[in-house]
Amino acid sequence: MLRIVSQLSFLGLEQMVWSVADLNRYLRQILESDYRLQDMWVAGEISNLSRPASGHVYFTLKDAQASLRCVVWRPDAARLPRSIEEGLAVEVHGHISVYETGGQYQLYVDDLRPAGEGLLYQEFLRLKAQLESEGLFAPERKRPLPDWPKRIGVVTSPTGAALRDVLNVLRRRFPLAEVILAPTAVQGENAPAGIIEALGALNQHTKPDVILLVRGGGSIEDLWAFNDESVARAVAASQAPVVSGIGHETDFTIADFTADVRAPTPSAAAEIATPDGAQLAISVEQRQQALGRSLRDPLQKSRLALDARKAALLRASPRAIILNAKQRIDDLLRRAQAASSYDLSLKQEALLGLAQTLRAVGPVSVLARGYAVVQRSDDRSVVRSVAQVSPGDALDVRVSDGDFGVEVAKKAGDQKA
Numbered sequence: 001m002l003r004i005v006s007q008l009s010f011l012g013l014e015q016m017v018w019s020v021a022d023l024n025r026y027l028r029q030i031l032e033s034d035y036r037l038q039d040m041w042v043a044g045e046i047s048n049l050s051r052p053a054s055g056h057v058y059f060t061l062k063d064a065q066a067s068l069r070c071v072v073w074r075p076d077a078a079r080l081p082r083s084i085e086e087g088l089a090v091e092v093h094g095h096i097s098v099y100e101t102g103g104q105y106q107l108y109v110d111d112l113r114p115a116g117e118g119l120l121y122q123e124f125l126r127l128k129a130q131l132e133s134e135g136l137f138a139p140e141r142k143r144p145l146p147d148w149p150k151r152i153g154v155v156t157s158p159t160g161a162a163l164r165d166v167l168n169v170l171r172r173r174f175p176l177a178e179v180i181l182a183p184t185a186v187q188g189e190n191a192p193a194g195i196i197e198a199l200g201a202l203n204q205h206t207k208p209d210v211i212l213l214v215r216g217g218g219s220i221e222d223l224w225a226f227n228d229e230s231v232a233r234a235v236a237a238s239q240a241p242v243v244s245g246i247g248h249e250t251d252f253t254i255a256d257f258t259a260d261v262r263a264p265t266p267s268a269a270a271e272i273a274t275p276d277g278a279q280l281a282i283s284v285e286q287r288q289q290a291l292g293r294s295l296r297d298p299l300q301k302s303r304l305a306l307d308a309r310k311a312a313l314l315r316a317s318p319r320a321i322i323l324n325a326k327q328r329i330d331d332l333l334r335r336a337q338a339a340s341s342y343d344l345s346l347k348q349e350a351l352l353g354l355a356q357t358l359r360a361v362g363p364v365s366v367l368a369r370g371y372a373v374v375q376r377s378d379d380r381s382v383v384r385s386v387a388q389v390s391p392g393d394a395l396d397v398r399v400s401d402g403d404f405g406v407e408v409a410k411k412a413g414d415q416k417a
Contacts, residue, residue, distance in 0.1 A: 028098035089115040153208035158183040162266035169270035186215040191225035214266035226253035245269025367400040
């Protein structure tokens with residue numbers, strides 16, 4: 001569509017006049033070129049939830065001051081970890097774009113989680129940044145693990161699966177080491193104080209060569225004791241080096257960063273603390289650092305170039321047109337259904353009117369007003385003129401409540417209008 005240019009003769013300037021479609025398309029391109037708007041979490045309450053037959057989901061995300069229209073395409077809706085419900089407080093992930101046909105900017109949602117998990121994660125990031133700025137995560141303060149530990153301390157729950165896994169690995173890899181358990185709760189309100197006390201008892205009384213701080217996997221709430229600031233500082237202040245093995249490989253806690261070595265699981269922590277595992281960890285770390293130095297700069301350049309090409313591809317992609325067309329189809333279907341219902345209602349009213357008219361002018365109504373239908377008895381033909389009968393002819397006369405027979409006695413002759 002062409003943009004119209006008008007002459008402002010009194011200023012000697014030309015002013016561009018945009019079409020609505022061009023303006024909406026331009027605004028969509030601007031929004032989609034901002035990387036911050038293409039990968040974002042937004043918190044609010046779900047309202048105006050709609051689930052049309054297409055399988056897409058539409059709702060409004062609102063808080064006390066404002067609201068935001070949201071769209072979940074059918075494939076994304078099927079992959080969401082929980083159902084979308086009216087009034088639910090959530091944090092949704094997606095990207096901002098413009099529905100060009102309606103001139104509305106919307107959040108296109110591809111992930112959803114209950115409100116609150118994000119707050120814990122923000123607190124995790126805040127404490128992580130604080131302790132990192134204090135140098136508690138600095139590599140130079142990390143202590144090497146002993147090559148041949150004689151005494152290994154274990155801080156964990158005495159009834160958990162993590163302890164059994166650790167003991168099995170230590171028994172298999174290095175049975176000569178003495179293992180000392182400092183039992184403590186690893187979940188709940190009392191867990192942080194218990195962990196700190198267990199670490200202190202090991203360092204003060206038994207003086208192990210290395211300490212394993214371990215527990216099995218769980219949710220972010222289950223592992224929250226290991227994100228406690230006091231626990232993190234106690235791990236950093238431990239006289240013996242600490243190997244953390246908390247949760248699963250994808251779980252990270254503040255204690256992992258302040259520990260001297262982070263293991264992905266409790267079993268891996270036991271392997272790292274034993275001779276073969278320690279040597280392997282040192283070797284892997286050295287190679288990882290060398291690889292990072294050789295790849296960091298070219299990788300960063302490649303990443304920037306890839307981001308630039310990705311942005312150019314998004315601007316040229318027909319994906320936005322297709323997605324807008326999907327929503328347009330939903331709009332047209334709703335309009336078509338409404339129009340069909342209205343047209344059907346009009347036709348029903350017209351049919352009722354015709355039925356009433358038919359009843360008013362039909363033969364039954366006419367007979368009820370005193371008229372009769374006369375037929376010849378021999379051939380059942382309707383008598384419409386005196387010319388059709390002669391004296392002595394037998395006739396049948398039908399009235400509103402029945403019929404009877406008559407005989408023509410005489411006729412007065414034809415009557416012409």
